Amino acid sequence: AGIVIILVNLIGGFAIGTMQHDMSLGDAAVTYSLLTVGDGLVAQIPALLVAVAAGTMVTRVGSSDGTSDLGKQITSQLLRDSRALALAAVIMVGLAVVPGFPSLVFLILGACFGAGAYAINRRTARESEFRDIGQTAMAEQAGKPASLSSTPVAALPSSSRIVVRFGTDLGRSVPEPEFATLADGVRRELFGDLGVDVPAIGLQVDEKLSARSMRIDLEGAPILD
Structure with a gap:
């Protein structure tokens, strides 16, 4: 047609x-x-x-914090990574050189998108720096890593369908709070990048494993040894 x-x-x-x-x-x-x-x-x-x-x-998928507002979800996803705004800035500048198109309008839009991408990059770099400083300070204050308990501990307040099991020696060398923080960060990063809501990750010392080994279980079944 x-x-x-x-x-x-x-x-x-x-x-x-x-x-x-x-x-x-x-x-x-x-x-x-x-x-x-x-x-x-x-x-x-x-x-x-x-x-x-x-x-x-x-x-669309549900937000990890329970928010159902689609507008807020789209805004947070677009502003989480600078690549989207950087690509938009490049496209706007490219359209500005097309004959017959209003060059000034597209250049202004490209500058706005580029400034937004730069600001997001700066914010991400600062957050990463603060996170590294905080983790270093926590490690120094701890003195030595805390040993893992024999009871699974969820990284987030939900059921632990994924459990990481450590041997006794390896379990003593892994700080439990740091493991939970890293697991939480990985889950949130996967949700933000791929929209995949990974189940909570628990951790446990298993005396049946060798001292320096680890195993990952999903729903009680080993998937990685």
């Missing part, structure tokens, strides 16, 4: 331009070809919006 509409617009435009407006065939071809392309682009905007909305609704 789209091809038929394009042909009708072109043929009808050539006829109207040459017969009613006394245009040459070349002028009519240039004018009505541009108008046909513009009409096709405008006609695709509603289809694009519908496709994006349908894809968003079908692929």
